[in-house]
């Protein structure tokens with residue numbers, strides 16, 4: 001796989017100044033528009049300013065393609081650009097400065113002469129696409145030729161004259177002849193404007209000279225056939241600028257249309273992967289002929305010619321965009337070899353053997369082992385995942401139980417708090433309440449304060465109290481788990497040690513030892529002390545449980561993460577497995593096909609052996625017959641020589 005190489009060539013400006021002086025800045029291999037804020041910059045394989053000659057362009061961009069064509073690779077070079085930008089000058093050149101085509105022709109013959117171990121046969125043809133019709137430039141009147149496609153030849157122009165050539169001079173004569181038939185015309189922009197796309201084609205065939213080792217089929221029996229296309233495109237043109245009308249206008253429309261299709265093909269090919277979609281090669285004759293050169297089996301170079309003048313900035317920008325898209329196209333060139341039947345058979349056998357060896361060897365075993373291992377891994381990870389899922393479920397359940405537990409504890413604490421305050425309120429007279437309120441004030445009593453701990457909830461318009469550590473509440477643990485079940489008086493009595501079950505207004509029951517109100521308020525009862533202790537321990541318990549819950553939550557999150565990682569791993573394993581399966585299937589199919597081929601080959605070999613056996617049998621019979629005829633003839637001759645007796649009859653058979 002290799003990218004198309006793309007170069008941009010500036011022709012000298014009409015005013016005679018260099019492009020970099022004015023509108024385009026050329027720096028090494030990049031071109032940018034000088035205009036401030038334009039932001040236009042392009043990079044290519046080469047940028048040739050007007051100081052580069054045709055020979056330099058050839059050496060830097062084309063020479064390698066010509067060498068490759070002699071070695072059996074297809075090659076294409078074409079010039080693209082607006083009208084009058086120097087395409088014909090680049091491709092054909094002048095007497096003083098030959099262009100790419102004559103330089104390439106000379107190079108081909110020079111190289112073939114130097115390649116002494118091969119014999120070459122070179123054919124040339126020269127055609128033009130004029131108004132979307134293909135004309136043969138070497139034979140006048142051979143016009144409107146169709147494009148055909150075949151497995152061996154690919155795309156070819158049917159009926160075109162192909163001349164076998166032995167020297168560069170012979171080709172130059174043909175080119176001269178073809179030039180005379182080519183369509184040129186005068187426009188406002190070019191006195192000799194190409195009105196057609198021209199394709200000069202060389203087909204280079206070669207085979208090994210005097211092969212010494214007839215058993216070696218790797219190269220000796222193969223014939224290399226490569227096609228070299230050197231293309232001078234007609235230039236895109238703005239009718240307003242060229243001033244074309246009548247015939248010129250019709251030509252211009254055809255030229256622009258086919259160049260637009262070429263642009264579309266380049267655009268599509270420059271897109272990557274799936275975006276590429278259908279490539280519209282068939283939309284024009286030009287793209288059909290150039291198909292192998294664009295994204296196919298060919299080494300390709302494009303020279304984009306541009307005019308440096310300000311008036312052509314838009315066209316130049318368009319050409320540079322075309323060029324930078326073309327630079328993204330990848331081709332896949334390979335040596336084109338045609339094998340004789342015998343060589344083909346031998347080579348196929350070798351290939352079959354090689355494939356069979358691969359298949360029977362370690363490859364398929366390794367693949368099977370890999371599949372087995374992947375299956376095991378997947379099974380293991382599935383088990384692990386299930387185990388983790390179960391653990392996760394258990395953790396979740398434990399967390400829910402804990403949360404429930406905490407909620408109940410909170411409820412208990414809340415009730416307990418309200419109980420202690422009511423208990424206090426009911427146990428002291430009003431005056432003392434006032435006093436104690438004052439005392440509470442001192443002990444930081446606040447109205448509708450929002451408690452900082454979540455175990456207490458503020459109620460609207462109610463006193464809430466922050467107790468000092470000396471202040472104790474009633475025994476909260478003695479209160480039932482839930483206040484819903486308050487019907488069981490006895491239980492309540494027992495639990496509250498003499499307190500009645502009116503939760504809104506708890507009163508001291510008669511069994512309780514009556515103390516002075518002040519005492520009650522300031523010196524908390526034993527119950528209250530216990531209650532306070534329990535309350536404290538409950539809060540500690542709650543905190544502990546909360547910590548536990550947090551830890552559980554964390555554990556849960558980790559496990560969930562692990563679970564999702566395992567799930568991902570499983571998915572990738574499943575994918576790998578299916579790929580391996582596909583590979584295996586593919587290999588099995590290949591194996592089957594190969595075995596079939598092998599059987600056919602065996603069968604053929606058997607038949608050949610049989611033929612050889614029969615042939616040698618017949619040969620031996622003939623040999624015997626001939627020997628007997630010879631002996632008889634000899635005897636006759638001898639007898640004739642000895643005496644003039646009559647000639648005995650010789651058996652016909």
Ligand SMILES: Nc1ncnc2c1ncn2[C@@H]1O[C@H](COP(=O)(O)OP(=O)(O)OP(=O)(O)O)[C@@H](O)[C@H]1O
Pocket residue numbers: 010011012050081082083084085086087088089090190192193194195233234235236305
């Ligand atoms: N690099 C160059 N050096 C000197 N002269 C050049 C160069 N490039 C082009 N020219 C001259 O510019 C003129 C137009 O060039 P040419 O005919 O090659 O353009 P073109 O792109 O083939 O145009 P069209 O598309 O109309 O056929 C010619 O006179 C040619 O000699």
